[in-house]
Amino acid sequence: MNPFSSGTRLRDMIRAVRACKTAAEERAVIRKECAAIRAAISENDQDYRHRNLAKLMFIHMLGYPTHFGQMECLKLIAAAGFPEKRIGYLGLMLLLDERQEVLMLVTNSLKQDLNHSNQYIVGLALCALGNICSAEMARDLAPEVERLLQFRDPNIRKKAALCSIRIIKKVPDLAENFLNAAASLLKEKHHGVLITGVQLCTDLCRVSEEALEYFRKKCTESMVKLLKEVVNSPYMPEYDIAGIADPFLHIRLLRFLRVLGQGDADASDLMNDILAQVATKTESNKNAGNAILYECVETIMSIEDNSGLRVLAINILGRFLSNRDNNIRYVALNMLMKAITVDGQAVQRHRVTILECVKDNDASIRKRALELVYLLVNDTNVMPLVKELIEYLEVSDQDFKGELTAKICSIVEKFSPxxxxxxxxxxxxxxxxxxxxxxxxxxxxxxxxxxxxxxxxxxxxxxxxxxxxxxxxxxxxxxxxxxxxxxxxxxxxxxxxxxxxxxxxxxxxxxxxxxxxxxxxxxxxxxxxxxxxxxxxxxxxxxxxxxxxxxxxxxxxxxxxxxxxxxxxxxxxxxxxxxxxxxxxxVERMPVLDEATYSGKRAGSLPATGPTSNAASLNLPNGVAKPSAAPLIDLLDLSSDDVPAPSSSGGDFLQDLLGVDLSQAASLSGTSQAPKSGTDVLLDLLSIGSPPAQSSTSTADILSPGQDNTSVSTLQRISSPSSLSAQGSSPAQAAPMMDLLDGFSSSLPVAGNGLTYPSIVAFESNSLRINFDFSKTPGNPQATLIQAKFSNSSPNVYTDFIFQAAVPKFLQLHLDPASGNTLPASGNGSITQSLRVTNNQHGKKPLVMRIRIAYKVNGKDTLEEGQINNFPRDL
Amino acid sequence: MEVVKSMSQKTLSASESDIGSVVSMVDRMAGMMDCKKALLESGGDIIHFVLLISRQGKVRLTKWYSPYSQKERTKVIRELSGVILTRGPKLCNFVEWRGYKIIYKRYASLYFCMCIDQDDNELEVLEMIHHYVEILDRYFGSVCELDLIFNFHKAYYILDELLLAGELQESSKKTVARLIAAQDSLVETAKEQATIISNMIGQATK
The missing domain is CATH 1.25.10 (Leucine-rich Repeat Variant)
Structure with missing residues (x-):
């Protein structure tokens, strides 16, 4: 015999582990034991297999890895004797979970054991199946379990019933197979079978509409009768708990009636009397009685309306709420949350008590009460309630403050008069x-x-x-x-x-x-x-x-x-x-932030888009190709004078200011080209989109009070850098301006021109003007070659001229070197530079670009910035 | 820009978690108004797991009725011992945890914990725990932690006669005791036979 495997007895190993003074000592003991067990496994030792598995289970409970013992469970289960199977199944349930492949190997043994002549072995197999079966096993073994629902011994029938619950939860399609057998369990006298049978029927109703109809028609009456019998039954020592005969069966019957009565007036009518009886007669001085009352209240609240019963139920909750036992108060608060939709008025009556519970020193009760208060608030009581809550905020525990604060803020926002x-x-x-x-x-x-x-x-x-x-x-x-x-x-x-x-x-x-x-x-x-x-x-x-x-x-x-x-x-x-x-x-005062837009955005951004779109816009600062341009985004509102802040609603400003872009492209509604909200992120971020004309008019006024221009021309100056050129002369330039004011919908002379596109004035300030010419390589629709031409109409020469551009992530930009860095005065020459842009979203999104031009006039640094969104479509 | 990015991320995750809470709130409200639908969708009152933890945080029994990987199991145990062992004596026996409820009760040095869904009957589960303890007590004869350490497998066998698939199986203490006794005696008989046989083999090979 193997010198290791004879080893220690289970009891001795446990003693040795308990005698360990340090974790290191314990590890050493376990290591030694595991080594011995591994050796025994590899020798295929039979005599001590069950003892080794028992040891492994103990080791497992201590938190050490025991996967190497999994196959031993299967071997023990496959053995002939009851003791081996008993420990084998226990190990199977403890060491394995239903996701493990090894489990598939046990299906066959289970099948054999379910058909075993020894009922205790059948019981073991049912127990294991009920606790760990997977969907595949459920399909394979459902017929056996179904048959066992009619087994001669009631203790097997009850196990089979619970096993069936597991099976129909894993594979709801199998529900109808169990229907008849389940119904016959309801006629039994054995409490174990009744409890599990009622439970099985309840779960069948939950997974199958057919089953619900079937039981509602066939069993409502008999279940009411059964509950009546149980409630009125004489003292039964075997099932008695605190003077009540089998509270567990009570509760399951009440739960089953709840499922049957919900949404069906006739069924609800049938159970009114017995519910009233349970609600009034049950002793409430012990936990068991309260558990029944609690279940009964829930059933009354869920079945079709009966005002008399509901008053009864609310009264029970009121009594619970004033109970000194914390458990009872907790469940009362829990149930009042459900009752509030049924009878808000009645719950309001307990407001003072509930508010007291928010200040309880039990965290579970506090949390329940706070949620309930949150549901209780309305326009009439908001002021005193918030006052109380804020007063409590001052003294509350640190770890409760977060929750409390969130709720107060939410209430204040929602109900502020x-x-x-x-x-x-x-x-x-x-x-x-x-x-x-x-x-x-x-x-x-x-x-x-x-x-x-x-x-x-x-x-x-x-x-x-x-x-x-x-x-x-x-x-x-x-x-x-x-x-x-x-x-x-x-x-x-x-x-x-x-x-x-x-x-x-x-x-x-x-x-x-x-x-x-x-x-x-x-x-x-x-x-x-x-x-x-x-x-x-x-x-x-x-x-x-x-x-x-x-x-x-x-x-x-x-x-x-x-x-x-x-x-x-x-x-x-x-x-x-x-x-x-x-x-x-x-640094004029910020224009009034648009409340409606902000709250709309807050609300809008919640359900529709969730984290993904937020994440998308989060990436934006990175999406800008040139790092030098990136910081501009945040500073846009303050540091650039030709692109004033209020080009969009105030909400945007706030977001920009904080570098957070929660806002969706809501403000882009006018931009027909912008696809779904949130996608055209660059426009949004730059806040240049197309704000409602009115708001920009007013904000423009605010921003430039010194100007005597009419607001319209201010708007034009502000919102479209190219509008000046439109006022100028060249008729071709009227289009971009239209474009800016109307969004992208205006038609540009693109159609029919094949691969040629009209030139645009990409940028125009007092003296500086940039023209873009476009061309495309045939066969590569995504790529566009842009020829930029810079000209200077001022009387001064611009030196150290640098042009920079940045694009959002879906574009790729390559800048070739410029033809020079000195721009002659008075339009007597120009600089050209070519840009290559690849649009990965060709056909879906238009080009957009943000530019920055730096140069020196008479040795003084000048910086100009702008964005170009009047590119021809289809680039 | 890195900084701005990281900051936005933080703010964003905060707003996300808030979205989560709003969504769960909306869910719950919907559940209240349409209980039937909620019932159909939820697994329906099962016990997800049973834990016995000593006051020192040592695990004495674990039984999982819902699928948890070994890793999750360890994490759950660690998390819950932190929550439950630190609760004061006079507080209620329920703890809300990750959208579930833990019903626990302390008997001497042991905490008996069961995890259930939000909508289940907490008081009933408390009664089940007591039911289990009474059966253990009857089986071992005023049970103590040491009994459960050295005979942990017996505690499991008893639990398996009481709960199955996370549901209550038997409300009679007597029946459970009878079933366990019958199976114990099966094991005893098998052992005796094995001894007799090995003695016979021993004598025959002498």
Whole structure:
């Protein structure tokens, strides 16, 4: 005999493991045992196989790998004796799961054992099948199980019934085979068979409409009768629990009746009496009785309406809710959530108690209660409820704050009766738990603030106060920084004072202090710091006395390792230093953000597109081919003067500002060429699309108040760089302008021209003009060769002329070297450069391009930027 | 740009998780209004797994009625011992976990845990746990943790007579005890026979 395999007994091994003082010792013991077992396996040792498997199971429970023992289970199952099979099946269920291929090998043994003459072996096989069978095994062995539903011993019938449940869940098509046998189980007297039979019928009804009809017609009455018998049965010691005869059977019968009664008035009628009896007569001082009541309430709530019964049910829940046992209160809250759709009024009556449960020290109860409160809120009770919740927010556990905050914000947003209340509550939440507030929640707050013009002063002062006490809450800081940037002068001058406010004195430098604190906090993230920089830029204009100090703060970030901050810092300091003349126009207050668009986008982006489209737009910063152009996107609104911010709705601005593009291409509705929302991402990101004409008119006005032009011409100047040329003379250039205003629908003279395309004026500023000529290589429709021609109509020569271009991901761009870097004055010459563009989405998406031109005039750097979306179609 | 990208990703995932919660909320609301549909779709009141964990976090019994890979099993056990063992004594016996509910009850040094769906009857499962404990108690004669360590297979056999496919199989403690006793005696008889035979072989080969 093998010297290892005689080894230790199971008991000794367990002792040895328990005697281990350290994990290392335990590992050593296990290693030794496993080695012995492996040796025994390879010697095909028979005598100790069952002992070895028992050891393996113990080792498995300790968390060590035991896959090498899987085949031993099969061998034991294939053995003839009961003891071997018993341990073999146990090992099979413990060491294997239904996904393992090895399992297929056991099907044959199972089949034999299901037909075995020893009923205990049949029982073992049924048990294993019921616990781990896969769909294939279910198909193979269903006939055996079906036959065993009529086995002489009730203990096999009950096992077969539960096994059938597993089979019909795996293969619902098999349901009808079990119908008759299942129905006959309902007539039995043995409780085990009844419990499992009722369960099987319930599950049959769930997978098969036919079965439901069948049982509803044939069994509703007899089940009501059976429940009546069970409820009224005399004391049965074998099944008695806390004075109730077999609560498990009670519950299963109630559940079955629920399935039968749902959606069927006649069946529901039949069970009314017995449900009333159960609801009124069941003892509720023990858990078993409460479990029955609980099930009964659920059945009453689910079957067809009977107002009398429902009152009874709600009363039971009310009693549960005031119970001192936490378990009972928990299930009461759970069930009230279901009851709220049935009888909201009745649930409202328990509001005070439920609100108390939100403050319970049991996390499970708190969570249930909070969800219930969330469903209870309506227009009339929102103010007191939110007040309570916010008060509780101050004292609640840290780990509950996140959930609580999310719910409060959601309630406040949904039910706020007026803006000032909304702003007040949000500020309270932000100062209490700002770190838990999600980004879109405070984005929404900013949109609301921006729209409440009469509350700007009030809000910025409240935020100033809140900042003093709660500067550790990130999102509060962000909102405060944004508001101080926008409405700083209102803070200082106490503009728009409301009666309810206490006056405060804030100097200009106090306001700058706040931003400086925020920007220098270690905990501030990139978003906050970036927002601070913008706020500072805005304040530098509004508070001339602090301009010097602001510039010093901004300059400090020039060396920031974060590219975003570095760029902002450099660009902003140059605006402060060199562009005094345009600065005030540049940092005008942000136009009112469009509430409807923002909320529409928020709502729209939720169900329709989900994560994929978000991910797509996320990639955008990378999709721009030239890295140099990429940062422009974020800065678009502030640093480029010929492409002002409000070319699209405010929501976009906010997104751009934060470098997040949640927005869909909703604003592109006019662009017939833009396919589905969210796909034409570049346009969206550049926010140039085609905003509703009205809104751009108004925003254009806001942006350029100094100009006396009519708003229409402002619009033209702003929204289409090429419109000037249209005003000029050349008739060919009228088309692009039309194009910009009407979207892409206007017809260009493309048709019939084969592979030739009209030239366009791609860009035109005061003096600089770029023409594009197109040509295509036959046989390669995706590729386009663009000949760019630059000309300069100003009296000055442009030197160090550099043209850069960037395209979205679906395009590939190759720039050839330009013909020169000096552009002669007064149109006396030009530079040409060829570009090759490959459109991977040819025919689906039009070309788009973003360009930047840098040159020197009299030694002074000049930068011009723009985007071209008036390319001919079909390129 | 890297930074901006990573930041957006963070914000985005936050908004995604929020979408998830909204969707699940919508689902739940829909389920309430159309219970029947929900019932048809859900697996319907089964116990997904049974765990016995000692106060020190040692696993004493695991039984899986829904498919979990070995890896998931380890993870579930680790996660749940963290949640359950840290709960205070007077709190309710239910923990919501990954969209399921864990019903647990502590008996001396052992926690008996069962995992069920959201809509199942928590109180009944609590009763089932007690039912199991009573049967164990009757079988071992005032059961203690050591009994379950050294005779873990017996605990499994008893559980297999009580639950099958995640459903309750027998509500009579007496019946379970009788069935277990009958099978134990089958094993005993087989053992005795094996001893007799090996003795006979031993004598014959002497």
């Amino acid at each position: 007026e803006k000032i209340w909304y702003i007040d509550q949000m500020l309270k939440v932000l100062s209490e738990a700002g770190n838990f507030v999600k980004a879109e929640v405070w984005h929404a707050l900013i949109v609301v603030i921006s729209n409440a013009s009469d509350l700007h002063g009030y809000t910025v002062r409240s935020l100033y106060r809140a900042f003093q006490t709660s500067s550790e809450q990130e999102s509060l800081v962000q909102v405060a920084v944004w508001c101080i940037g926008e409405y700083g002068e209102m803070l200082v001058n106490n503009v728009g004072m409301l009666n309810i406010e206490d006056p405060i004195t804030v100097t200009e430098s106090d306001a700058v202090d706040i931003i400086e604190i925020a920007i220098k906090r270690h905990s501030s993230d990139l978003t906050t710091q970036a927002m601070c920089l913008i706020a500072l830029l805005k304040l530098s204009c509004r508070f001339p006395s602090c301009s010097q100090r602001i510039q010093e703060i901004i300059v400090q970030l020039k060396g920031s390792l974060l590219l975003e901050l570095q760029q902002r810092s450099i660009e902003f300091s140059s605006i402060i230093e060199k562009h005094q003349n345009i600065r005030s126009t540049l």
